[in-house]
Amino acid sequence: MADFVLTCCSTVDVSEEFLRAHAIPSIDFNYMLDDVWYKDDFGKSNTPRSMFAKMLAGAQATTSQVNVGDYIDFWRPLLADGNDVLHVTLSSGISGTYQSACNAASILAQEFPHQKLYIVDSLCASAGYGLLVSKLAQMRDSGMSIDQTRDWAEAHKTEVQSWFFSTDLRFFIKGGRISKTAGTVGSMLHICPLMHVAPDGSLAVKEKIRTKKRASKRVVSLMEETCHNGFDYTDEVFISHSDCLEDAQEVAKLIAQAFPKAQPAQIFNIGATIGVHTGPGTVATFWWGTPRKD
Incomplete structure (x- = not known):
């Protein structure tokens, strides 16, 4: 049985069904179309075709990363249940979410000093980020520890x-x-x-x-x-x-x-x-x- 929880963000760009089948909780990014904010929630708020149609029609679009408070709210219940957590983020080369995740982890370390919360910068985007997370899920399921899995990710993510x-x-x-x-x-x-x-x-x-x-x-x-x-x-x-x-x-x-x-x-x-x-x-x-x- 896995001794830790593997988590990621919705920018992993696989399907919600894929994450559910591999027991990987995720947290949603946000985006805005013409002053209306939506969750990047695997197409539930807007299907890809609907979103692109609005963009092609002239809708102004922007994105917003997960903030520190959202990360804290996401991880706190997992840590409170006694789990260690390994989280993989979207590449720091295209988003500031890695730093937000690290800041949140530092805050939670004071609240849960006996739990491990590791953050890995994937240095990947879209389903490449998903490919890395998929491999780490396989390692988790094979019985590798959170430290072994984190170290492998850091050594092989590129x-x-x-x-x-x-x-x-x-x-x-x-x-x-x-x-x-x-x-x-x-x-x-x-x-x-x-x-x-x-x-x-x-x-x-x-x-x-x-x-x-x-x-x-x-x-x-x-x-x-x-x-x-x-x-x-x-x-x-x-x-x-x-x-x-x-x-x-x-x-x-x-x-x-x-x-x-x-x-x-x-x-x-x-x-x-x-x-x-x-x-x-x-x-x-x-x-x-x-x-x-x-």
Whole structure:
């Protein structure tokens, strides 16, 4: 039986059913559409399609991380029941939530001096963050202690390879990820920027590829170059998408053909917090491989 509780935030971008099946409590981020605040709650407040339709119609969108008080309220009942807690956060490279979590943990340490509350900065985003949490749940279930699991996470978290492309650059331009000039030219030429999560957890454009078909194939070749055991890869593959399921399914199909020993790719929706910044049309693919490089 597990000797600790593994928790995460809704920005893990897997499904609520996935977290429930793996006994992983989560806490919701928040986002705003045209001055109305919603929970990033796995699409219950707004389906991804509904949210993106509002954004495309001109709704102003912004996000808000989990604050210190919310973290305290989330963890206090778990600690009060005698549990140790290992929490994994969204990357500090794109959010301040890791620092908020650490501040909350410091406060609760005074209230629960005999309980462990560890915070791990995933240095990952979306379902890459989910891929890390999934692995830690497997370790918890195998009987590893909270200290062993935390130490493994810190040692191996940059082995999550995170690659994504988008067929709609409007919100990357709006968020400053891509310049207006480059985005306009890219849209005209059907260029799909191929981006990844850098070792420090920030986002970076790595290649500019013409057409999503070529971008999909390039993701598969990058997996070949970086994944554990090459074509003999046997671990999990997670894919998340922002209202472009067919594109995600195409990437999953290519991966299944190239890596027959890999576990079938699991496809999830990109949640509201990440989706506000990507907009629709983004496909992100995650696997275990060599530590990420700039």
